[in-house]
Amino acid sequence: GAVVSQHPSWVICKSGTSVKIECRSLDFQATTMFWYRQFPKQSLMLMATSNEGSKATYEQGVEKDKFLINHASLTLSTLTVTSAHPEDSSFYICSARDLGQGKTQYFGPGTRLLVL
């Protein structure tokens, strides 16, 4: 299957700082990428849909000014957690849709964020 990478795999930061997470589709182009968040012992929760060259679409209850998404190319989307607080500590997972594979969605390995 298609490969999606994320960087960094884990990050620890101080409260009030911003953290950027990169998501790349390595062997296919993705006009659409998705960002999810997962708290311990819970399922994945969709945060936003990232569209190449246009603004992201956020799910209800997700603050767009808090979670900035940029999808500047067909292989890269970034999520920036601005002014992070301890409650933002979570497992962030991106995914990308491979239009060449029947629109199957592939997931990255996730980024674990810990805000102190």
Next chain:
Amino acid sequence: DAKTTQPPSMDCAEGRAANLPCNHSTISGNEYVYWYRQIHSQGPQYIIHGLKNNETNEMASLIITEDRKSSTLILPHATLRDTAVYYCIVRSQRYNTDKLIFGTGTRLQVFP
């Protein structure tokens, strides 16, 4: 998108077939059934998907009932590495922005 119902947990002996059921009684005609699994602390892994015909790949088989209201994922010879949470999701492929919405899944424990 239609919702799915899965048992919260299942056990399976190593080497035996693991049959994971999923109910999706409100599925519409253009919605596909997707299966993913998530091994602890990793991103979800795509397994298989189908519309109405049974599907098989190197990982698993997907059996969809004729009325499409339920399906079963079959891992023919479960190994300890198949221990994971398995998610059954229905999604249309009409638009590029169609979303995968995860439910609570089935936690499969494969034991020696």
